[in-house]
Amino acid sequence: MKILITGATGKVGKAFLAAFLDNPKYTSAKIVALCHNRKVEAGERVEVITGSLSDPDAVAHVMEGVTHVLHMAAVKESPDLVIDVAIKGMFLLLEAARQSSTLKQFILIGGDCSVGHIFKDYPAPITETSPRQAYSGCYALTKVLEEVMIEQYQIQYGLNGTVLRAPWIMEKDDFKYALSFGPDQFGGPVWSDLISAEKAARLAEGRFVPLMRDKKGAALKRNFVHVDDLVAALMAALDHPAAMQELFNISMDEPVDYAQVADYLVRTRDMEPVEIPTPFHSNWLDNTKARHALGWRPQVDFEEMIERAWAYERSPSDPRKIWYPG
Known part of the structure; x- marks a missing residue:
């Protein structure tokens, strides 16, 4: 197993790295982290490559021999970066993934921005089949587009994609x-x-x-999730048959x-x-599907x-x- 991680320096990326490297199930697995401005610490099982998601050569290089992609890199309200990082970067990753002879799973960490967070009204709990409704701003737009892009690659090319849609992620204080x-x-x-x-x-x-x-x-x-619970959901989704081409809300009960x-x-x-x-x-982000299909429970x-x-x-x-x- 060789996992490419984007956004490895964020709160979820760092927490996942620690949990994954400590898990006895994955002692032979390796990680490659594509980093841009900030970097994680390299190690015997962690290779750090400096580059941009908007660079086709950098993406092609880091995708070599990768079996799993964990895509977490994002830009917030930065219109000047949205196209290059959030859209072009996602496209380049998906293109490399669909052409890869080694890839087994592409996992995207999405956000409840795609369903409007607290800005849009829903008459019932928000499930994975509820309509996407971005609130104002480029960040929420990118979260919708990312979900749609991976969904279409699943339809067009049979990509084994998994989307874990998380609300506001909490850690530490x-x-x-x-x-x-x-x-x-x-x-x-x-x-x-x-x-x-x-x-x-x-x-x-x-x-x-x-x-x-x-x-x-x-x-x-308002919906939240602790970073530990999101990481647990990530670990549960890895190579899980029920996660194939599925979207899951990952939130508190x-x-x-x-x-x-x-x-x-x-x-x-x-x-x-x-x-x-x-x-x-x-709003109520319903996590029933993840609990049922993945056997995951927020703690x-x-x-x-x-x-x-x-x-x-x-x-x-x-x-x-x-x-x-x-």
């Missing part, structure tokens, strides 16, 4: 800072879009937790309910909830995610640096 009112906030929504900057600054000085309300006035429900989060932090951290009306929709619920985030202590060698804001 991410969730704690996703709830912060301060300048250290991780991800969105940006509070200044919902409340005044002055109010956000005042709240940052106290022990407050946002209790966001959806467009109907109910507590907002239930979306995070901001009222439940607020109540838990009131009880356990003596924090005070702050009601924040939003224009967002509560981290919202309480465990809170406990892990609040307990995490960063070392001086592990500064909190956000490459992509989430």
